[in-house]
Amino acid sequence: MSEEPSLPTRAQADALAGRALARAQRSAWEAGTGRSPARPSAEGQGLAPWDQRRQRARALGEDDPEDRGPGLPPGRDRPGPTRFDPRTGSRELARMVDKRGWGGKLAMAAVVAGWEEIVGRQVAEHCAIESFEAGRITLRASSSSWAQQLRLMQPVIEARVAQALRSAPGAPAGRGPAPIELRILGPAGPTWKRRGVGLRGARGPRDTYG
Known part of the structure; x- marks a missing residue:
């Protein structure tokens, strides 16, 4: 008679939930809908999601056309001007x-x-x-x-x-x-x-x- 599968321990359940949350945050961050980057996980050698994407583009020898910066919505390649931007001397x-x-x-x-x-x-x-x-x-x-x-x-x-x-x-x-x-x-x-x-x-x- 085979033994019934044991339920995951609390530590294992927390690890699974943490991985699922990290994947969800990473997807939201890459889509430009997240407010904060996902925490580094064991996947991807601990690189942030946007660094992983750039690393893949460099490995393939091509620039990623969708690379618009971390957390930026589609259609924008840089944040808008703010009062903290440097100003030129002539200005x-x-x-x-x-x-x-x-x-x-x-x-x-x-x-x-x-x-x-x-x-x-x-x-x-x-x-x-x-x-x-x-x-x-x-x-x-x-x-x-x-x-x-x-x-x-x-x-x-x-x-x-x-x-x-x-x-x-x-x-x-x-x-x-x-x-x-x-x-x-x-x-x-x-x-x-x-x-x-x-x-x-x-x-x-x-x-x-x-």
Whole structure:
């Protein structure tokens, strides 16, 4: 007479239930419907489910098209943006410039730095930016004749300056810069200083004062 099969012990029953729960959690995690990964089990050499899948893809020498990251639903390959994501330096600088209202000053500084490229080398040699403020740039000519010539060229220079301000770093996006007015001055009078600094090409006291 054969013996009746014995019932599993409590430890064996717990082990079977744990394996079944691990398989269910692993299936839910791979499908993107689970909230937490399954605990490592004795199967698969203790690898997490998503690592097992990637290991199989690497062993076959092909990328898994369904690999969208652990716990992500179909159609998504990465989590959405959060406030913990790193931010680039250029983005932070642009935000600070906009917050503090430095855009106009930075754009004007770019015009001063690229003055020769904007108006040309010949004009830049006889005309320098003396000061600037909101909506106005004051130019100093090397001679009275050049001051007169610059007044004739004023519409062209204003258009070039406006274009440079529009494309300069820090310029407000979505709207053009404010109209720019040029104020052209002739050569400065003698300062009677022992060591003065003059413009290149100026004739000094022989020139007329504008």
